[in-house]
Amino acid sequence: MDDEGLEVGALVALLKSQKVRAVYVTPHHQFPTNTVMTAARRKRLAALSLEHGFAIIEDDYDHEFHYEGRPEPPIAADPDGANVLYLGSLSKILAPGLRMGFIVASAPLMERLVALRLASDMQGDAAVEYAIAELFEDGELLRHLxxxxxxxxxxxxxxxxxxxxxxxxxxxxxxxxxxxxxxxxxxxxxxxxxxxxxxxxxxxxxxxxxxxxxxxxxxxxxxxxxxxxxxxxxxxxxxxxxxxxxx
Ligand SMILES: Cc1ncc(COP(=O)(O)O)c(C=O)c1O
The missing domain is CATH 3.90.1150.10 (Aspartate Aminotransferase, domain 1)
Incomplete structure (x- = not known):
């Protein structure tokens, strides 16, 4: 990576010699350098994911923490589409101990993920999930943010x-x-x-x-x-x- 985030050119070179199945990125703020991936790079990465059939795992762990101006939209919001699995977390905005986050992905991928989750935990934590959903719905979470x-x-x-x-x-x-x-x-x-x-x-x-x-x-x-x-x-x-x- 450089000052504009992931070097998509280097990825293009890699794709010529090797099969890539997934690319994990934190474009909002690269961890740990805090670098913001530019809109142009995001766009190229999105297009490449469709062209080459690899998945982008977009970990948007601190999306809410932006202090000036408007942040770049996530890759998952690209109107031309991308092969992307989007991750959000409540660890930074509420508490890491809740162990709660959310995923936005295509329906077939979601089915696989739900099956995996069910294999390790049948119940989840419904009471806490409902309580948090209420914080979203009544606007309290936005005020908190x-x-x-x-x-x-x-x-x-x-x-x-x-x-x-x-x-x-x-x-x-x-x-x-x-x-x-x-x-x-x-x-x-x-x-x-x-x-x-x-x-x-x-x-x-x-x-x-x-x-x-x-x-x-x-x-x-x-x-x-x-x-x-x-x-x-x-x-x-x-x-x-x-x-x-x-x-
Ligand atoms: C890069 C990155 N992704 C995600 C997270 C949040 O992970 P989790 O939601 O599992 O607490 C963190 C927290 O420190 C992080 O640094």
């Missing part, structure tokens, strides 16, 4: 401001228009592992992005979430990170 978006935008700004002020000489990042974390480039001279270890003594916990790399490489990046803590805590975290680095 509006409140969350305002709050999270403020938290994003608090962390971005704190980091720019205290650590601007060693960190580079864009303030994203959506998502739940900042993807931050750390200057080469900083040893992230030592910094992170020293942070513990000052009560600030963060981790290098290496844990998010399939190959486990040490990457000079941090993914810093901003949704969990309030503005004062985020400002304090940036301050402690800066103090730790000085030490």
């Amino acid at each position: 509006r409140r969350m978006r305002t709050l999270y935008a403020r938290r994003r700004d608090a962390l971005a401001t704190g980091l720019a002020r205290r650590l601007g000489s060693v960190l580079t990042f864009r303030v994203p228009s959506g998502g739940m974390a900042l993807w931050v480039r750390v200057a080469d001279e900083v040893d992230i592992a030592r910094w992170e270890q020293a942070g513990r003594a000052l009560g600030v916990l963060f981790k290098g992005a290496g844990m998010l790399d399939f190959a486990g490489r040490d990457l000079q990046f941090l993914r810093l979430g901003f949704t969990y803590h309030d503005e004062d805590e985020l400002t304090e975290a940036a301050l402690r990170m800066a103090r730790t680095l000085k030490r």
Whole structure:
């Protein structure tokens, strides 16, 4: 991938030499870099899925978290169609412990998925599902989302401001228009592992992005979430990170 999301050209090259059955993407915000896949790339990927008969698994896990302007529509909304299985989650908007989400897919695929689900769980959690459906229907969930978006935008700004002020000489990042974390480039001279270890003594916990790399490489990046803590805590975290680095 690059700054525009998945490199569809690379996929085209791969399709020439290999059968591809499915492509998993998080186009709204690529996890973990937060990159938004452009509308043009989405369109090409959608067309390719029809042409080559592979499935797109579109994991739209944080669709609701967009703070400025309108987000790009999901690939699943492409009016020209796509071979797409769309996933939504309630983990970010309500609670991960609910273990609840939803799928939009073609009827035959849905039948297969339901059969698989039935094989492992006959009942589901109907009481909680009905309660959540009510939250959708009476508009409470939408109100909740509006409140969350305002709050999270403020938290994003608090962390971005704190980091720019205290650590601007060693960190580079864009303030994203959506998502739940900042993807931050750390200057080469900083040893992230030592910094992170020293942070513990000052009560600030963060981790290098290496844990998010399939190959486990040490990457000079941090993914810093901003949704969990309030503005004062985020400002304090940036301050402690800066103090730790000085030490
Ligand atoms: C990329 C991605 N997809 C999906 C999810 C949500 O998964 P689930 O709905 O199983 O909690 C997350 C949550 O962290 C995520 O990071």
